[in-house]
Amino acid sequence: MTRRGAFITSxxxxxxxxxxxxxxxxxxxxxxxxxxxxxxxxxxxxLELSKGAVSTAVRQxxxxxxxxxxxxPGSRRLLIEATAGIESLLEASHARARTLIAALRDGEDLVNxxxxxxxxxxVIALFAGYVDVGSQMLxxxxxxxxxxxxxxxxxAGGAGEQSSHP
Amino acid sequence: MTRRGAFITSxxxxxxxxxxxxxxxxxxxxxxxxxxxxxxxxxxxxLELSKGAVSTAVRQxxxxxxxxxxxxPGSRRLLIEATAGIESLLEASHARARTLIAALRDGEDLVNxxxxxxxxxxVIALFAGYVDVGSQMLxxxxxxxxxxxxxxxxxAGGAGEQSSHP
Numbered sequence: 001m002t003r004r005g006a007f008i009t010s011x012x013x014x015x016x017x018x019x020x021x022x023x024x025x026x027x028x029x030x031x032x033x034x035x036x037x038x039x040x041x042x043x044x045x046x047l048e049l050s051k052g053a054v055s056t057a058v059r060q061x062x063x064x065x066x067x068x069x070x071x072x073p074g075s076r077r078l079l080i081e082a083t084a085g086i087e088s089l090l091e092a093s094h095a096r097a098r099t100l101i102a103a104l105r106d107g108e109d110l111v112n113x114x115x116x117x118x119x120x121x122x123v124i125a126l127f128a129g130y131v132d133v134g135s136q137m138l139x140x141x142x143x144x145x146x147x148x149x150x151x152x153x154x155x156a157g158g159a160g161e162q163s164s165h166p
Numbered sequence: 167m168t169r170r171g172a173f174i175t176s177x178x179x180x181x182x183x184x185x186x187x188x189x190x191x192x193x194x195x196x197x198x199x200x201x202x203x204x205x206x207x208x209x210x211x212x213l214e215l216s217k218g219a220v221s222t223a224v225r226q227x228x229x230x231x232x233x234x235x236x237x238x239p240g241s242r243r244l245l246i247e248a249t250a251g252i253e254s255l256l257e258a259s260h261a262r263a264r265t266l267i268a269a270l271r272d273g274e275d276l277v278n279x280x281x282x283x284x285x286x287x288x289v290i291a292l293f294a295g296y297v298d299v300g301s302q303m304l305x306x307x308x309x310x311x312x313x314x315x316x317x318x319x320x321x322a323g324g325a326g327e328q329s330s331h332p
Contacts, residue, residue: 003272003273003276004273004276006269006272006273007269007270007272007273007276010266010269010270010273011266011270013266014263014266014267014270014293017185017259017262017263019183032277032282032285032286032289033273033276033277033282033286034282035277035278035280035281035282082285083285084285084288084289084292086289086292086293087292090296093183096183097180097183100176100177100179100180101180103172103173103176104173104176104177104180106169106172106173107169107170107172107173107176107199110169110170110173110199111198111199111201112201114201115201116198116199116200116201119198119248119249119250120198120199122250123198123250123252126250126252126253127180127252129303130256130300130303130304133299133300133302133303134296134299134300136299137295137296137299138296
């Protein structure tokens with residue numbers, strides 16, 4: 001695999017762990033190493049994806065704030081550019097984790113007080129703490145102006161709604 | 167769905183975001199609300215899984231330090247008990263993310279110095295910072311004695327090796 005190809009695959013693998021489809025992550029990887037905005041056709045050619053697949057990937061990246069779609073005046077052609085804004089994606093992942101952790105807390109009274117309830121309490125506290133520090137880190141990045149700056153949470157029904165079963 | 171069923175599904179969904187198969191997460195959910203060690207047959211019956219599927223799930227939980235298998239003297243019967251040790255799972259997820267981030271850093275020179283290289287640098291810094299705070303949080307939990315205490319990293323070829331493409 002070329003160094004470009006290896007880079008693009010790594011970005012795809014990394015974003016897959018935040019519930020983004022692998023093809024979408026690869027498109028983001030390609031956009032990150034392009035110095036100029038690029039057309040759907042050029043993306044499809046380099047990644048050997050259908051134009052429909054690229055179009056879906058670009059819509060997802062756009063809705064998560066990971067890419068910007070730039071219309072060309074007087075043409076139907078669109079150019080696509082990466083942004084550094086991975087916060088929405090991570091925030092959606094946090095929101096999803098928090099919903100699940102709330103469901104776990106609801107279940108604490110399924111267990112009688114004693115060692116099993118203490119164990120459950122520990123597990124929930126670990127997960128909750130883990131998600132909290134991630135959120136704090138995102139907030140501090142935002143204050144420092146890293147990434148694409150403030151942005152609303154991701155789209156309803158977006159990638160963060162899907163679970164990621166291997 | 168019963169409250170037990172909802173709880174078990176939530177644990178399955180949450181652990182799926184750390185690359186554990188959904189059935190394995192559900193088995194962990196059931197073990198967490200059982201106050202006594204439980205047999206493979208009892209797990210299979212409650213979760214409507216085959217005994218083979220439960221056996222696979224228990225092996226995974228055991229290798230990740232999420233469950234303990236207790237042999238019964240004079241019998242081939244095994245009893246299974248949850249532990250609160252989610253650190254190995256999160257650590258494996260960090261290790262995997264760090265490998266991918268290292269691959270991204272290797273790609274920084276695919277882009278000429280300028281705005282595109284700055285953007286790439288920002289994205290990598292965000293991901294790396296995110297993984298670092300998660301690791302720090304795990305270390306501080308371990309110092310406080312939360313979870314199952316120190317444990318070696320997860321098994322080679324385990325769930326953390328898989329990527330999670332929805």
